[in-house]
Amino acid sequence: MKVERYSVSVTTAADGSATAYSPTITGAISSIAYVADGTSPYDATVDFTITAESTGQSLWTQANITASGTRAPRQPVHEQDGTDRFFQGTSSEHTVCDLICVADDRIKIVLAQGGNAKTGRFLITVI
Numbered sequence: 532m533k534v535e536r537y538s539v540s541v542t543t544a545a546d547g548s549a550t551a552y553s554p555t556i557t558g559a560i561s562s563i564a565y566v567a568d569g570t571s572p573y574d575a576t577v578d579f580t581i582t583a584e585s586t587g588q589s590l591w592t593q594a595n596i597t598a599s600g601t602r603a604p605r606q607p608v609h610e611q612d613g614t615d616r617f618f619q620g621t622s623s624e625h626t627v628c629d630l631i632c633v634a635d636d637r638i639k640i641v642l643a644q645g646g647n648a649k650t651g652r653f654l655i656t657v658i
Contacts, residue, residue: 534561537655539638543573543645551653552584553638558657559630563591563638564601566652574646581653584637606631630658 535558541551563581567573573596581591590604605628608616616627638655645651 547645549642561656564654567599568650573649577645578643580641584639
């Protein structure tokens with residue numbers, strides 16, 4: 532199994548916003564890590580909206596991030612009729628989830644309320 536990591540540095544504008552893109556990626560997204568800059572990290576009010584560019588599929592949406600962190604985005608698995616698939620076959624159990632795959636797509640990183648000229652890095656791990 533080949534594992535690749537893509538690094539995207541993002542610097543905010545004067546209004547605290549930013550939009551950046553990864554290189555084109557094909558594979559299953561294993562994780563997305565935010566690494567706060569040691570000198571000029573985003574303000575503790577920063578909001579992330581990270582999606583697949585072509586489809587808009589959500590990968591990580593969270594408000595008021597205060598520190599570095601890693602997320603492992605997953606999507607629900609469905610039965611052939613479109614209903615959620617559950618462990619043990621009943622809705623009282625947890626929904627089955629799986630990796631999110633992208634094909635020749637970029638990851639779009641949109642920030643808001645990050646502070647003026649603040650910097651962070653996003654590491655996208657793909658298998």
